[in-house]
Amino acid sequence: MAGEIAAAGGVVWRLRDGVVEVALVYRERYGDWTLPKGKLEADESARVAAHREVREETGARVALGRFLGRTGYLLGADHKVVDYFAARYLDGEFVPSEEVADLRWMPVPDAVARLSHDRDLPVLAAFSALPADLTTVLLVRHAKAGSRAQWEDADELRPLSRNGEKQVPPVRELAAVYGAERVYSAPLVRCVETVRPVADDIGVPVVEEELLAERKYEGMADAATRRLAEIAAGGGVSVVCSQGGVIPDLVTRVAADSPVSLPRRVESKKGSVWALFFAGTHLVAADYIRVP
Structure with missing residues (x-):
């Protein structure tokens, strides 16, 4: 057969x-x-x-x-x-x-x-069809975290669960094959824990970005979109970790005046990655990558 x-x-x-x-x-x-x-x-x-x-x-x-x-x-x-x-x-x-x-x-x-x-x-x-030398931004949704209902401390301190920890190595592996050079994250423990191994691998700090957290993004989406464009304008390959309440809207905004055609529903599973490719600050291609 x-x-x-x-x-x-x-x-x-x-x-x-x-x-x-x-x-x-x-x-x-x-x-x-x-x-x-x-x-x-x-x-x-x-x-x-x-x-x-x-x-x-x-x-x-x-x-x-x-x-x-x-x-x-x-x-x-x-x-x-x-x-x-x-x-x-x-x-x-x-x-x-x-x-x-x-x-x-x-x-x-x-x-x-x-x-x-x-x-x-x-x-x-x-x-x-596109310029060869594009900037790459790997926009990562943090891996699975522990139960919110069972967490008694501040939500931003809630860490990854055991299942979430299993999602980190594939993100780390993807960052390596894309040649990650810089790492950014919303200032939540579960976001930082998702991408800290990437930062450790390449010997750079995790730069915390408040605009990438849900609590700041609401009402400041335009500023967050500009900040992502600034990161892209820096060139090279950046890893950026955020939350499910941010990523679909942020990707939609970045793609608004671009040739990129997005699905009607922009996915953002925990541990997944949007590989975004920019010419300057202009998005020209995007690939959605599900991580096991």
Whole structure:
């Protein structure tokens, strides 16, 4: 019986003399030039798999960016589906292997001409549709906290529950594959606890932002939206943790004058992440990521 093979990969890019170049790999076994990709391991998310496979096939350490699309094709009796993400080159050197014999960096038009499979063309087209060098904001809803009814102290001191603590490692892992550089949080224990491991990993403080807390956001939504835009304008990759009473409205406001089409109901499950991508202060892409 035919099955489905889940895989993930990336459009690995760098700026060289002001020109965006992307990396193609040559697989001697298949005699083709293609984008780096590979199968998901057990219990692995597509983003983590893309990050790992890019490193294994190209030697590059990358910071993931926006989702670029999914391709599908028959592989023997199975159907292989591949999720692709933009992937900014940070460092690392290519070493030939049994799987990948060669790697070439080239401008996108040259890569389009070199690709062996037409199924890869829409992925490069999606990559080229927006500027490569975007700012990333990972807007995180805090992980599950203990029962409010059973908590006798001030609500802002309520910590994560055991189930909430289990949601923290996936958030930490996502922050790593996106290349987090700064960390912000509403000044609530459960918010700070959700992202403190990220801050510890990269050696930065958690900057507390009162406007991101529900009690301050109500009546000050415009100011909070401006503050998120300021964080985006700082460039790089920021992790921002807030609450369920803030995130759907904040995402809607940020997307109001952008090309991003949001669902009618903007989700924000506990422990989930909105990956927001900005050109300056202008939102140009957004991916919603559910965390187990």
